Structures are given as structure tokens and as C-alpha cells.
Amino acid sequence: MKFTCAHRWAFTAWGGKLEATEDALQPVQGHEVTLRVTHCGICHSDLHIQEGGFDMGGGKLSSLERAGTRLPVTMGHEIVGEVVELGPEVSGVTLGQLVVVYPWLGCGACPVCLRGDEHLCVKAARNLGIQLPGGYADLTRVPHERYLVPVGSLDPARAATFACAGITALGAIRKLPVMVADDWVAVIGCGGVGMTAVALLSATSAARIVAIDPDPSKREAALRHGATAAYDPNAADALKTINKACGSNIAGALDFVGAESSSALAVGLVRRVGQVVIVGLFGGEFRMALPLFALRSLSITGSYVAGLNELRELVALAQRVQLPEIPLDLRPLDTVNQALDDLANGRVVGRIVLQP
Ligand SMILES: [Zn+2]
Ligand SMILES: [Zn+2]
Structure with a gap:
């Protein structure tokens, strides 16, 4: 089966609401993998991404646009999905597998990326849900199979939160x-x-x-x-x-x-x-x-998120020991604007996970 169109929730102006869009998907190439998104967590940093930047103090704002992020933006960086399409060079991943995606992609070629710290890339960030379309969509495209970690026996909604909340917590604890x-x-x-x-x-x-x-x-x-x-x-x-x-x-x-x-x-x-x-x-x-x-x-x-290895370690840890489970709040994807509003106003305990 060919997947030629993704239905995404994207914003087309900084600070604007998310709207349903339809976008053509190019044929899958090389190491690319198409996922049918089953779960996508909402992160507090989505509120800053939607606003277009961060408060740097003294009335100064950082700007995602100045840093090269282009509109429209489809957010969502805590993605679990089913593998539905494989590029011709993909190995070690099978159709139907449920995977959590490592979204903090760098250039893949600088010394920092080669050391395994793509989230700290010194060149061009290619994060899913910021520079590349993320998981507030029915389908998402991942540039390489190495960013996929099988969910195994874990609850997929919980595994989704590992891609940002989980590894951010783990990375900070390790310091x-x-x-x-x-x-x-x-x-x-x-x-x-x-x-x-x-x-x-x-x-x-x-x-x-x-x-x-x-x-x-x-x-x-x-x-x-x-x-x-x-x-x-x-x-x-x-x-x-x-x-x-x-x-x-x-x-x-x-x-x-x-x-x-x-x-x-x-x-x-x-x-x-x-x-x-x-x-x-x-x-x-x-x-x-x-x-x-x-x-x-x-x-x-x-401490800023963490590396792909930390995601693999966290998934392995969660399979080995029973981690205390933070509350999850599962909601349909088409309520994403309400969910972001609830998060902005502090009305969420634990994590919202959207389901397309
Ligand atoms: Zn996040
Ligand atoms: Zn790099």
C-alpha cells in the first residue's frame, strides 16, 4: 500500500491555532519509514513552539523563525506509531511493528552528532515536531530507521511520553x-x-x-x-x-x-x-x-532532552522494572487546541496523550 497524503494539525502563523491540513507525502526513499501515528504526547514546550520562541529575559525573545524554522509547523514530538511503509534501504524494522520515535535529530554528520548526541548538534537541528512535521497527524515520516525503538510490551501511550518527558527527566537525573x-x-x-x-x-x-x-x-x-x-x-x-x-x-x-x-x-x-x-x-x-x-x-x-541511547535505555528500564506511572490523560487528536489551552492554563495533571 502507498501512503500519499498525511492529515496533519498544523499552525500557519506564529501564535495561531492549529488547523486540519492535508499534505502530499513523497514516495518513501532510502532509509525513510512511514508510521501510522497511534499516540502523541503533548509537551509544555509545544506552547513555546506555537508562540515562536522562548523568553530570554530582559524583554528579549528567541525566535524559531530567525533560527530557520518554516511555517506551517506540525508539532508533536512524543510519537508512537505503527510501521506501515519502509524505504528500500531500511533494515531491522518490520511492517506492523509499534515503535517510539526519537525526535531530536541533528545533522547526523558533525562531531557532536557522531558521538551520539544529536540533540546537541552544532549545525542544523531537524527535530520532528519543530523543523520537520511531527506527530499531530495520522501519518508521519521518520528519516532513518535508527530513530525507532520498539515499544515491546509497554503501554504505547506511556512509551510515547518517553521521547521527551522521559528522556528529559532521565538526562537531568544523570547530572x-x-x-x-x-x-x-x-x-x-x-x-x-x-x-x-x-x-x-x-x-x-x-x-x-x-x-x-x-x-x-x-x-x-x-x-x-x-x-x-x-x-x-x-x-x-x-x-x-x-x-x-x-x-x-x-x-x-x-x-x-x-x-x-x-x-x-x-x-x-x-x-x-x-x-x-x-x-x-x-x-x-x-x-x-x-x-x-x-x-x-x-x-x-x-540539561536539554537526552540522546537516542537514553531513549533505548529508558524503554529497556521500563520493561525490566515497574516504574511508578505518572497520570496519563488520553484525548482525541482533533481536540488538540483545547488540550494546548488546558496545558497553558495549568489544568493538566501528568501528561496529555493524543490519539488520531
Ligand atoms: Zn517536549
Ligand atoms: Zn550535527
Whole structure:
């Protein structure tokens, strides 16, 4: 069977709503694979992609358009689909297989890509759901079979969230120092990625977890998924209260918000020789008194998604051990605009996964 037309939900103006479109698909070539999308997670960064950029602080905005992204854009980078068409050079993949797609493609040829870190490519990013059409569609085309990881016995809706939320959480956790049982880790922001980090930490780390989120339903969910304690960052004296509860022994803080207030809280929470990992893309500027770097011997690092190997490892880990499962909210693809609106207004606990 030939697949000549994809039905996509795309926006044609920055900040505009998504509309149903029909796009011709060229015949499949070389190593390309066509997937019938069965599940696609909605990520918070879709809101920034739709807006056209990120808040860089001081009133400055980054621009996807200046960086070469062209309209229309079909978002969706947490894709699971059934393999329905194979290019003539594809090997190791069979028709009918259910796969999760690694979407963070680079040029494939620069030293960083060749090292396996395509998500950090120094040349031209070709991410599915940003520069290339993503999974808010019935069909999607993947440039090479190596980006496909078989879902196996996993719930496909859950596996879809691994492509961004899952590996972003895993990549950030791997930047933490080795933890012992008396140590605490602070997880700031318990949306889809933060909640995934709570679940992964509770399954793989000796440390105790303190979850920090203003939304009581997210704090409750974090406690159910492995956090020992949970606090509201907006409560009076939050910093003092949390530090006291954790014996002033927070060895690492993962900031899944990436706002000025959340990064300041992360720096305030960690003990000496603590590690702050900034992951969220809310936006703004980071400020800290320079002497604190030395006096507190802090390490502050960023973390952006993770590599193809991390996706393979996460899928393997989930098959081997029962990970605490973050809540999933399955919805039809044609309700994507409502779903994005719910996400923008904080009305989502866990992850929305769309089904075409
Ligand atoms: Zn994402
Ligand atoms: Zn590259």
C-alpha cells in the first residue's frame, strides 16, 4: 500500500491555532519509514513552539523563525506509531511493528552528532515536531530507521511520553551526584517532566525526594509516585520550611520550571557542594551573587532532552522494572487546541496523550 497524503494539525502563523491540513507525502526513499501515528504526547514546550520562541529575559525573545524554522509547523514530538511503509534501504524494522520515535535529530554528520548526541548538534537541528512535521497527524515520516525503538510490551501511550518527558527527566537525573539514603533531591515543578523525574528517582535512587509545586493536586500526585514530602513554593517562608524538613541536606535540585523564581529557589535549597540542574524553559534571567559559587562550591548546569541511547535505555528500564506511572490523560487528536489551552492554563495533571 502507498501512503500519499498525511492529515496533519498544523499552525500557519506564529501564535495561531492549529488547523486540519492535508499534505502530499513523497514516495518513501532510502532509509525513510512511514508510521501510522497511534499516540502523541503533548509537551509544555509545544506552547513555546506555537508562540515562536522562548523568553530570554530582559524583554528579549528567541525566535524559531530567525533560527530557520518554516511555517506551517506540525508539532508533536512524543510519537508512537505503527510501521506501515519502509524505504528500500531500511533494515531491522518490520511492517506492523509499534515503535517510539526519537525526535531530536541533528545533522547526523558533525562531531557532536557522531558521538551520539544529536540533540546537541552544532549545525542544523531537524527535530520532528519543530523543523520537520511531527506527530499531530495520522501519518508521519521518520528519516532513518535508527530513530525507532520498539515499544515491546509497554503501554504505547506511556512509551510515547518517553521521547521527551522521559528522556528529559532521565538526562537531568544523570547530572546529579551519586546519592546516599540521607540525601534529598528537590524536584521543582511537577508537570509531566517533573512527575516523570519523581517516578524515575523513586525507582532508581537512594535519595529522598521533596516535590515542589504550587498546585495541591500535583503535590498529591508526586507523593503517590514516590516523593517523601511536598511543598508549595509560594507559601510564606517556603525556603526555610523546606530546608528544615530536609535537614538542610538537599544534595541536588532539578528545576523543571526554569523561571527566575524557581532557579533562585533551587540555588537556595541545595547544600554546599550541591548541584542545580536547570531544565525548564519558562524563561527569564538567572541571577546569583558571584561569591556564592566559591563559598558554597555550587555546580549549576543545564540539561536539554537526552540522546537516542537514553531513549533505548529508558524503554529497556521500563520493561525490566515497574516504574511508578505518572497520570496519563488520553484525548482525541482533533481536540488538540483545547488540550494546548488546558496545558497553558495549568489544568493538566501528568501528561496529555493524543490519539488520531
Ligand atoms: Zn517536549
Ligand atoms: Zn550535527
